[in-house]
Amino acid sequence: MIRSDFIRGHLDAIILRLILEKDRYGYEISKEISSRTNDRYQIKEATLYAVFQRLEKKELLESYLGGISKGGKRKYYTITTLGKAYLKESVAEWKVTKNIIDLFMEGLD
Amino acid sequence: MKELKGHVDELFRGIPESEQKTAIMEEVLENLEEKVWDLMEQGKAEEDAINKAIVEFGSIEDLKNELGVKQPVKKNNTKLNLGFSIWGSIIIIALFVFMNFYYSPNVIWFVYPTFAILWWPLSMYFIWKRAN
CATH class of the missing domain: 1.10.287 (Helix Hairpins)
Known part of the structure; x- marks a missing residue:
């Protein structure tokens, strides 16, 4: 398992990306993150809900109550136009950052 | 599943009551329940599944910040x-x-x-x- 604070700063983008693909609910997102990373990264649910709150406050996400599971009503999240713009911005920023870090990390073991 | 509810209540105990809090608690509980069902389907005993879900939930501190729990500010007297x-x-x-x-x-x-x-x-x- 990698250090989660490396990823922490990019969680907003990761979660927005997953919600961009389709509307999702909390547990689905944490499962999706684990499976796509082959369990190399598992998000703590507490962190996930904190991100939801933050993104909703910033109006990058909206939520609605949807399908009924065995427990109760699931809360689904959907991305807003602002969220899409933010994600696009994040991707561009990440590319630049990645380039810079690579300059110093590549070519070494 | 009662245990799970008890645990969620415990987690959110220090947070002042608000509509937002109730909504998040419901959401958290619902998602945790689903996780427990999932784990049980994978062959875990109910108790193990609940424990795993609780452990993996992590610390509530981040969420507290988002819910606007102010760290007590000492007044400068x-x-x-x-x-x-x-x-x-x-x-x-x-x-x-x-x-x-x-x-x-x-x-x-x-x-x-x-x-x-x-x-x-x-x-x-x-x-x-x-x-x-």
């Missing part, structure tokens, strides 16, 4: 304390001066208690300075 100490010592010194010249005008002794009293505003002054 040092200026007020300094003012109080200055006024207080002036009054006490004035009392000693009065007693000195009224009852024993031939011996000047009020300076001794004056020096002792001045420690009070002096210490308050440095506390105030340190706080700024």
Whole structure:
């Protein structure tokens, strides 16, 4: 398992990306993150809900109550136009950052 | 599933009641339940599944920040304390001066208690300075 604070700063983008693909609910997102990373990264649910709150406050996400599971009503999240713009911005920023870090990390073991 | 509800209540105990809190608690509980069902389908015993879900939930501290739980801010009272100490010592010194010249005008002794009293505003002054 990698250090989660490396990823922490990019969680907003990761979660927005997953919600961009389709509307999702909390547990689905944490499962999706684990499976796509082959369990190399598992998000703590507490962190996930904190991100939801933050993104909703910033109006990058909206939520609605949807399908009924065995427990109760699931809360689904959907991305807003602002969220899409933010994600696009994040991707561009990440590319630049990645380039810079690579300059110093590549070519070494 | 009662245990799960109890645990969620426990987690959110320090957070002041609000609509937002209730909504998140419901959401968290719902998602945790689904996780537990999932784990049970994978062959875990209910108790194990619940424990795993709870452990993996993580710390609630981040969420607290988002819910606007203010870290208690200590009010800066040092200026007020300094003012109080200055006024207080002036009054006490004035009392000693009065007693000195009224009852024993031939011996000047009020300076001794004056020096002792001045420690009070002096210490308050440095506390105030340190706080700024």
